[in-house]
Amino acid sequence: MDIKIDVKHLNLFYAEKQALHDVSISLQSHQTTALIGPSGCGKSSFLRCLNRMNDIIPSARCEGQVILDGEDIYARSVDVVEVRTRVGMVFQKPNPFPRSIFENVAYGPRIHGLFKSKADLNDIVEGSLTRAALFNEVKDRLHQPATRLSGGQQQRLCIARAIAVNPEVILMDEPCSALDPIATAKVEELIDDLREKFTIVIVTHNLQQAARVSQKTAFFHSGYLVEEGETGALFTTPQDERTQGYITGRYG
Amino acid sequence: MLCALGAVVITIGIVVSLIGEAFRFFARVNVFDFIFGLNWAPHTLESGEEIGFGAIPLFTGTALITLIAMAVAVPCGVMVAVYLSEYASPKIRQTLKPLLETLAGIPTLVYGFFAVATLGPLIRDVAGFFNLSIASESALCAGLVMGVMILPYMSSLCEDALHSLPTTLREGSMGLGATPSETIIRVLLPAIFPSLMAAFLLSLSRAIGETMIVVMAAGLAANLSFNPFEAVTTVTVQIVSLLTGDQAFDNAKTLAAFGLGFVLFILTLFLNILALYGVKRYQRIYG
Ligand SMILES: Nc1ncnc2c1ncn2[C@@H]1O[C@H](COP(=O)(O)OP(=O)(O)OP(=O)(O)O)[C@@H](O)[C@H]1O
């Protein structure tokens, strides 16, 4: 298996406060890696390091390397726009733009000029919505406002929007936390399908979900990466007692 | 409750008296002659005929100056808002924003004085340098200064709207590889469209209603002209000049002020309804 993203000695600071301590982990291509750990332990912060989303926060400062296909995304020569095109993101709360369903998905292809003709764009939009398992539900109202979809549909729309730019990696920060069990099941199924084409990193508070969708799991605790490994092994035979405590529900 | 009722009663009273006086005026001067007449030099002939009540030059003057003012205030206001909300550091924002808002509190007389004493002569001199002759009283001068005057309204309202947009919207766009400027143009500004509309309207009504700057900087001459380098006059200025002086109140000249006021009232009402409709429609689509 190839390594898609290799994180080496990553430290993250918000002003003076250190949020991540010397995190090193390798993420495999075409696998889903789940990030678990108690609230405030730095999962979101870590995820946002992987596509330089923390650049937006003025106080955030990061040290170490995040190597995407052999190139450090924090190197000076690297264009952050390209990084975020290759490493897409789906957020905890569905955040569709206040525009039509079609325009939401077309947004990325439009800004990156990924299509040659109108028909091309239609294909991209339809393909992305289909892959996000949403097309059948919305095909009659593509030009209606996205904000009128249900929460679960909005989240799948955000996934469609992310895959429309054809990224290599998709980061998901608790994508199901605002969804009901049925919508959650749909998104989980989707994650499993997407793995064939993309590398996926998902933050979740739901351990069953981590077990269901991921091949690798990493456990974070107060800014440290405590333990990582095959999902099955980590859940059945955790090496660290903090991991054991968390997955058996003793705290967290 | 009583206050609200009071406000409604007073508003109705104003409108009714405006309409009443306006109809007294239209009894003397033909409505069409008034609205479509090209010559504004109101006076009553010995024979008792009322002539020179053509309001078109006043409305074109208002339109011209308003257009210039809005051409300054809208783009600059939006850019100032975008800068303050999206690019400025919190410290700069906290200093500049109140400063900008105090600009809105400066009496328009001061702006007018600035127009007369500084900008007018400056425009004249610059034009002179290019061998053009522009009077120091011009629509351009009044429009520019008026634009600066209404800029804070525009920028302050837009800034508030931008600032209240959720960060998740910005992150969603940036997460797709959009640059900050793409995010602003394609996501944030469309998202605050209703507020933009409201800010635009407020600015527009300020510009249409503004009198002092025009009196001082653009003059009283009712020229039918779209040339920004000429002196023009506006509806509000003429209302003031018709009502000042010691004429009898049932004089056609005095009543003409109500005629002008009435037409202006209808126009702004229409503008507001149009904008309200636009915002409603937008919200129905994207709410
Ligand atoms: N913008 C920020 N500025 C300052 N500190 C922050 C910021 N974002 C996060 N932090 C801090 O960094 C630490 C890690 O936060 P993070 O959001 O990564 O946790 P998390 O594991 O995602 O938690 P949760 O499961 O609740 O989402 C927390 O202590 C938090 O207070």
Ligand SMILES: [Mg+2]
């Ligand atoms: Mg989080």
